[in-house]
Amino acid sequence: MRLIYMAGKGGVGKSVCSAATGLWSSQQGNKTLAFSMDPAHSLSDILDVEIGDRPRKIAENFDAVEPDLAAEAEKFYGSYRSLFRALFEMFQFEVRPADFGVVPGVGELIFMDRLYDVYMEGNYEVVVIDSAPTALVLPLLKLPDVTTGVVTRLLGMKSRWTGIFNMLEPGFGDSIVTEVRRLRTKAETMRNALIDPEITTISVVTIPEKAAVLESERLIETVEAHEVTVDSIIVNHVMAPCDCDYCRRRAASQRGYIDEIKAKFADKRIALLPSYGEEVTGEGLSQVSRDLYEEGQLSL
DSSP: OEEEEEEOSTTSSHHHHHHHHHHHHHHTTOOEEEEEOOSSOOHHHHHTSOOOSSOEEEETTEEEEOOOHHHHHHHHHHHTHHHHHHHTGGGTOOOOGGGGGGSTTHHHHHHHHHHHHHHHHTOOSEEEEEOOSSOTHHHHHHHHHHHHHHHHHHHHTIIIIIHHHHHHSTTHHHHHHHHHHHHHHHHHHHHHHHTOTTTEEEEEEEOSSHHHHHHHHHHHHHHHHTTOOOOEEEEEEEOOOOOSHHHHHHHHHHHHHHHHHHHHTTTSEEEEEEOOSSOOOTTHHHHHHIIIIITSSOOO
8 A cells, every 4th residue: 555645834735736646546547545634624625526534436446535533533532441531530630532633733643543444454555645734744653652651651550550440440450551552553553654665655745935945844854854754845836937027026936945945855856836827626636637747747
């Protein structure tokens, strides 16, 4: 299975690139899933179809899914109920499953849990992940170390704390250790997939403007500091040539940022997408997929 992550700040066109990549992959004969990790799902709007929580057929070999964060939070809580009870309820701190989705970093972990199921089921050859506008890999990369520390401490204190939890409720302490181990196993599996360039491709989507370029540079540096390779950068909304003074100045500014990206990241594939002059949806995705892949800027 190939995992293709589209990462970057909000509003740069990750969802369009994700949908176009999924479309191109399916047209090459790969059974493909577009998987949204962004709570503010955009794939339905871009693909002109209501997708929902279960994989929806978009075209031949092409499905898409937009997991519902509230529903996934309920399942996530149910999977680790004993752990959360120990962390919160034992100290009389009330927590609702739906609350997890709004905690920074936790939403990504909840979606990771769902993505793990997709990965292990192996029903698709290519999964394109439309990520949230954050460094989504960071919670994923850090969680194994966090859970390893928790498990180590729990096992080190097992004779004391696990026994106490078991006294409060038979099997309670043992179930906590089991759930933490399961969470660590899932996180390690997905992290190992993430750092393997034979499995995972990460494309950073940006636009040729100062704030977007700076955030993209920080994202790449942070991700690669965790031994994850960013394969390519997609520069979106590049202006076409125009003779008016405004467009000339704007195009000159964009060229400066594009040259900066090419110089700083010469080891990566750089793809340029034009400004299409209108919102890209439905059939317009075919043009985006051709511009990205048929022209040879990127490859799957």
